Amino acid sequence: VGTEAVVSTQSTGFTLTYGLYGCSASQRLRQSDEVNKQLDKMGYNIGVRMIEDFLAHTPSAKRCTQFEEVADVICKQGFRMFLGIVPEVRNWNAAKDEFTLLLTENPLSEFVELPPNCADSLWYSNIICGVIRGALEMIQMEVKCTFIGDTLRGSDSTEIRVKFVKILEDSLPAGED
């Protein structure tokens, strides 16, 4: 119980920190689009470093051969390691290169209410999209990652759509074909 309490205090700290940033960014930049972009960029920078941390601490992580495996690893191991939640993977398209991540709970937006001026356009947790994009790019996969719904904006659920674009061939390290 002790460790649970510690973890929840730490995650609350993170939630509040993120909240302060999001709030100050939206006040500073006024335009929600700009804030969304900023959050994505921040997420990207975090993602490129976070992937190595993840790989170093998950010795069982091997190079995924299918995009489905990627989705699986992201949810069951990645999200769990860093945010303590395990989102669901849904809605694969026919070509199996697009899926939706359904976040049943979002620690980042635990205490948040969006003010009316950005309630229509701000994707509050857009940083997550950036993180996924950055992390996968370091393992030579280019993906497009966007929010398609957020409970903060009145949707039924918080969903992120991840679409596979291509493998980055030229930066492939030797020996991995």
Added chain:
Amino acid sequence: YIIQQSRGLIYDEDFSWNKHTEEHTWQQHPIPLVFTADTGRVLVKFGELGTIKPGYSVIEVNRQPVTGTMGPTERPIMDMVNDPEAYPLSLTFGKGKVGANEKLMLASMFHSLFAIASKISPIEGSSGIQELETDEFSLHCFQTITGVKFFSIVDHKQTACEPLLHRIYELYTDFVLKNPFYLIDMPIRCDLFDQNLKKVIEQVERASAYSSATLA
């Protein structure tokens, strides 16, 4: 040694304890060794004396340290060696340290060799060089999924190399990547990383000294 994906060497550290040096005094010209002065050092090119072999460089003249190819009195060492008036002359030899530029070159060569090794392997999907054994040392390499290579050059007696490289990978992610001031692809200049790396190496050295003592 750590090589980034972009083939650049971003970290290297020498933990070897071998600081073997040998001194000889000659009363007269000539010395039974052939020297060459290039790459900023005076090297033994040919000839052997005691433990001194080709590749050793002159690090002291008459017990005073040299700077590059110049002796302590600002006179080129090659001059002093060839001048009968300079005798008796005492030279101290040591295994010179590999220069920074040389290291960069060697690292990118290794990166290329690694790539070649994985391509020419007759078995499909082979990864690159994991271990390279020579008479004097072993080279162990570990490549992460993101393309960063960690390799170490160790003594034959060293057994636990892969766990060591993994441990270093963890240190890298903790102290280098989580450091917000570190820019990716730049040489690593993080004190915390250096300190913790040193601790890990010391632990490994102690453990292997212990195991070789128990074996003996």
